Structure formats: structure tokens, C-alpha cells
Amino acid sequence: MRIHAIALVAATNLAVSAFAQQFGGAENLAPNIPTPQILVDSMLRVAEVKPSDVVFDLGSGDGRIVITAAQKFGARAVGIELIPALCASASRRVRDLGLEDRVKIEQGSFLRADLSSATVVTLYLLTSSNERLRPNLEKYLKPGVRVVSNDYPIRGWKESRLVMVKTGAAEHRIYLYKVGQTR
């Protein structure tokens, strides 16, 4: 009986710790839900991405935003992603598409990343994650940098534009912020 109880506690601890490494862990601030491709295109258009831009996607998942920024908009792009397996598959895709000279995938937390080379930042997180991230945006981003957030606002910042995009039955909000004009 005692052995069963210990096994149960051990199994529960393992499950909890595996979950903690996923969404809900101290640093993992959003589940991996990819942005629909039509919205990826809209976000990059709202940010007016051009070939001279350096686009940072914070929490880059499968890499679709950074890949699109390079392929369709000719920009350079950096994806920062916490989960090693997602970094590995995104990096493979970047390699397969021959985009290694323009797209970099970095494994780590966007809460501690140096964002100073970004001219555009894309986000698909949660309002609470944006709140945790905001001090890092304010520390590194230079005036004029455009920040686009899919569906979730950055509390405490005033947006420059709010664009509604319909995908089937769903309606999405794309918030555009310009650093230096957020108050």
C-alpha cells in the first residue's frame, strides 16, 4: 500500500514538473498556438515590414512569422523561443528553405533577451505575458520601433492603430504600437 502511495506521489510530481516546463512554468508565458497564416501576413502588413527591417518574433513557435517576414517581405528576422524542440523544428525549416542568412532562431526566454537590434517586434502571447514582457520592451526598443500584437493588448501602452481582421467566423484584433508614441 505504502509503495503504491509513493509511486502515485512520484508520478504526480513528474506530471506536474513536465507540465511546468510547458505553459504555466515560471518562464513559459503562453501556450504554443500558431497564428493562422492569413493573420501572420496581416500583422506584418500592419507593421509595414520592409527589406531593411529586423523583425523579432517573441515566442516564435514553429517559426512561421520570422519565415514569412523573410520570404514575403524580404526582411531579416530573429525568433526567440523557450522550447528547444520548437527551436529545432523551426531551425530545420529555415535551413530547408535556404533562409539561414536572413532568419535566426534563438533558444531562450524573451524576458531576458537583448532586443536592441529589432525594428519590428511581433507578439502572439497573452495580456498577462505582455505585461511581464513590457519592461524588457521599454529597456531595449528604440523610438520608432513598431510592435504588433495579435489579439492581446499591451496594458499601459496606447496603440497607434487597431485593425480588425476576420478569419472565417472569428474576428481578430491587431494592435500596432510605435515606441516613443505609447503614452
Ligand SMILES: C[S@@+](CC[C@H](N)C(=O)[O-])C[C@H]1O[C@@H](n2cnc3c(N)ncnc32)[C@H](O)[C@@H]1O
Ligand atoms: C501563442 S504561441 C505563438 C507562436 C508564434 N509566434 C506564432 O504566432 O505562430 C506562443 C509561443 O511563445 C513561447 N513562449 C512562452 N513563453 C516564452 C518565453 N518566456 N520566452 C520565449 N518563448 C516563450 C511558447 O513556447 C509558444 O511557442
